[in-house]
Amino acid sequence: MIISEKKKAAQAIAEALGPVQTISVSKYVKVFHVKSKSQDIYVIPLRGHIQQYINSPAYKKWNARDPREIITNSNAIQRIPNDYAGPYISALKKYAKICTNCVIGTDADVEGCSIGMMDALPFVTQVNPSIKIMQIWLNDLQKNSIVQAYNNLIPPKWSWAYSGEARAILDAVIGFSATREVSLTLKPILNKINVRFTSIGRVQTSLLYLLYLRENLIRNFVSKPFWSISADLAIKDRLIVATHVKNNFSDKNLAESIYDKIKDAKDAYIMSIKKSSKKILPPTPLNTSKALVLITKNLKITAKLALKTLEDLYLNKIISYPRTDSDVFSKTYDHLSILQKFMIHNNYGSYVKTRFQQKKVIPRQGKIDAGDHSPITPLISLEPSSPKFENDLQKKVYNLVVRSYLALFGDPAEESDTKVLFSINEEEFVSRLSVLTDQGFYSIAPFLAKKYDAPLVFFDQLSTGKKTDQTDSTKKAPLGSLPVKKINLREKETQPPPRYNDTSLLKLMERKNLGTKSTRPSIIQILIDRTYIERKNRMIFVMELGFLLIDALKIIWLPFLDPKFTSNVEMQLETIRNGKKLMKDVVKDVKDEFLILFDKFRKEKPNFLSKMNVLEQTGNITRGRNNQIISNKKNPVPNKTSPNPSKKAKYSTALCPNCNKNPMKLVISRDYTKKFFVCESCNTFLSLPKKGTPKILKSKCLICGFDAVKIIRKGQNNSFEYYLCPKCWNQGLKDKTNEGFCSKCKEYSIENGKCIERKINP
DNA sequence: GCAAGGTC
Known part of the structure; x- marks a missing residue:
């Protein structure tokens, strides 16, 4: 067998x-x-x-035994078969x-x-x-x-198996004990904000810490003004921008004095032109990490959906196995038979034919041979209209995979960079142009290219016409001149570091070695599910719960929060794999190390708690999924904990029909049992159907002006959605007229999420 | 109720 x-x-x-x-x-x-x-x-x-690890029966209940014993008693966890x-x-x-x-x-x-x-x-x-x-x-x-x-x-290879076993044991021991200890400590606070527990884990908590650090930088960022001077220069009907070589200026007076000196200048003298060109090699083959980065970046979807789509394509035998660390093909890999399938493809065919004509059928290789699976490739050639695709996203992901694969066989591209120095009233300006001179593999994979400038022959003619030595441009006679259209003095502000999105987060995790190719998307999702972080407009925001948790933990648990903890554990696991240490010794060492941290947490519990109490004081409220307010059931209060008050939603809900003062807020309880609109000034409520998830549409009811709402009902076999106007619906409840459902409205209907006049059927 | 790692 x-x-x-x-x-x-x-x-x-x-x-x-x-x-x-x-x-x-x-x-x-x-x-x-x-x-x-x-x-x-x-x-x-x-x-x-x-099989998986769970707590043994005696430790199943959270209050039955001291969570510390999960670390000290090796019988606290046991291996059992998975349900399937x-x-x-x-x-x-x-x-x-x-x-x-x-x-x-x-x-x-x-x-x-x-x-x-x-x-x-x-x-x-x-x-x-x-x-x-x-x-x-x-x-x-x-x-x-x-x-x-x-x-x-x-x-x-027993030592390899034991290394994996140790990983599983340590993750269970650390995760279970810490999750319980921290959750039980915070219980009174968590109850008030309708959060059931706070999970802690080797990977997720490290990731949350990194997100916290970035969030901290952003929240505490103090922007400083600076000034930049640029010149718009005309070449026939095209404008190019030259910037002052001393940009940017932190000294306003200096910037202004330079501006005053040149603001009326008519000509920019061309002092030197430097041209260089460089070749750009085709990309390396796709492994999981690179594929996820490529897909999330180009299709603006989440890492989780990207991996799911790759898996679906694989299960439908459209692409090869998507979970691989390798970006090197084995020497005997049969590329010819794959390429041949694309010879007659409507979109890729001509490129592939050229490859065969030029006998360029050897792919660019990467560096990692993880010895698991080959890089990701298409297996069959499909036109976009193929019924094998289950949805539009699969087509788009397939297109990216195929083009990335075909690009491996492409010619290098070539770009030419031109650096031009100008003198405007003796002030030096520089302009840089980057032009793609040979498309090469970008013809099949244009999404890999950076933004290039449009070709411009002007400087080429000038530099070939007058060959000069460029050693000291300031003393040379100018090569020519361009009319100055405008000199700009702009005040700008330094910007905080950018927020992470799924693409940059995946890269961060890869760099810090957090999680694996298969688990990274789900680790991000866990932090979202725990209401530690949230995704808005594809950007990651750390929510108050996540922020305060790390803020309070960092004093006690820095050694655990730092990704170095994980790297250290992985180094220890490595010693099992290569036979230098026994599993039981490594498990004991790491447990001992963690036990010290665990006890430190216990000792510092009062400090930790008092820090976390802020969560309650800043409002007994936290922000939940879909950016709805998750509130204390009895007493909904305004959301005071928005991480960035300047980032207000562009769309606001209708004013309270009672007091007309404030927009109504949609409130959904953590367990999704209570849903209603509430006015925070006069406490007017509008109820919503008990079943289904409400979503506010960006369109108002044309009868009463309140927001139209979509109700999403998800069942095991039949999911459906319908629309209603909460105000009309509540009125309908009161009058027992059963009105307010958009499908029953005689005058209007919802089309593409908008309330519009109902089309009359002839 | 909890982790992280596989996979459908």
Whole structure:
């Protein structure tokens, strides 16, 4: 028997080893049977980890035992099968009974070894203690690689498996103990703001700390004025901008004196022209991180949706396996057959044909060979109209993947940079032009290019016409001149560092080695779900709960918050993998290290609590999902905790129909059971339907002028949405007329989210 | 009720 990490790998292994028959062992699990001359091989797929750590029964209730014991008592956690593991375990046991050899064929990485040897193998040896155990080390799933690896089986890499096991234990121990301790400490405060717990984890809390640091910089940023001087110069009907070489000026007087000196100048004398050009190599192959960055950046979607879309394309056999760290293809990778599929593609075909004509069919390679999976490539050629795409987003993601892949075979691009020095009334100005002179691979992947200036021959002619030595431009006669259209003196302000978005956050996590290719998008989502952070206009804001939590924790737990904690843990795990240390010693060391921090937290609890009490004092309110106010049920109060008051929503809700003073606020309780509009000055309420999630539309009801609202009802099988006007609806409740539903409105209807006059059917 | 890591 061969144990594989997933269905796709199981199938690939089986098909490489001989003719395959599939056996359904349950509704969802198929085993691949290879009948060769000498032996029967059964390849059993898993679904990633099939076991996980949870607290043992005695520790299940949060108040039953001291959270500290989760660190000190190794029996506080236990490994149990995941809820979906049943059929996989049955299959493992069934074939373990009839097999003489068990080959671990999970992914060739630490988690793969852990899945094979720690999650799956115990069920095998349980029913067949004498089974012989080996491992197949697969660097890719190409047929010849599999056959070669199968003929060269290795002894199981136990040290790799133990490294993964230690990771799982430490994450559970640290996460469970700290989450409980901090949550229980904050319980009175959390109750008041309708938050159930505050999660703490090796990765998420480090990430939150980094976001906190940026948030702090932004909140405390004091902008300073500075002045910049520029000149608009005319070349026929085109304008170019030259900036003063001493920009920017912090001294207003100096800037003004220079401006006064040149403001009426008529000519800018060209003193020197320097040209250079450089080649830009095609991109390197896509691994998961690069793909997520590419997709979130170009399609402006979240990391989570980007990964989900890649997974969907993979499951529909449109692209290759999307979870890989490698950006290097194996030498034998069959690029020709992929390229050939695109020869007749409407959009990519002509580019691909040119590649074949010029015999340029070798891709640019990257540097990381993680030994897991090949970089991400398309598997088939699809026109945008193909019914294989389930939605528009899949088309767009596919387009980016295909073009990025085809770009690997492209020619280098070339850009030319021109630096021109001007003299305007003896003040030096500079202008830089960057022009793309050879498109190269940008023709297939234009989204990879930076912004270039439009070509301009003017300076080329000038510099070729008068060849001069450029060593000292100030004393030379000018090469020519350009009319000055305008001299600008602009007062500007220094800007705070930018907020993170999903793209820059993924890059940050990669740089700091936080999370893995597969977990990064979900870690971001966890911080959002915990109402530690929120996403608005694709930017990340740290909310009050997250901000204060880190603000209070940083005094006590800096060693844990710093990403160095994770890197240190990973270094220790590495010593297990390379056999320098035993798992039990590393687990003990890290537990001891964390126990010191845990006890420090206990000692400093009063300080921590008093810092967190601010949360209550600044308003017993926190900002929740969709930027709605999550409030204390009894007493909704205005939101005083907006992280950036200057960033007010452009759209405001209708004024209170009772007092006409304030816009109404939509309030949704944390558990989504209470939803209503409230006026914060006169306490007027407008109720909303009990079921479904309300969303304010950017359109007013044409009958009463109140905001139209969409109600989204999500069910297991049938999701639907409908529209209503809260004011009309409440009136309808009062009068028992059942009015207020937009679908029943005779005069108007909602089209594309807007209340418009109803179209009359002829 | 909790983590992070796999995978459908």
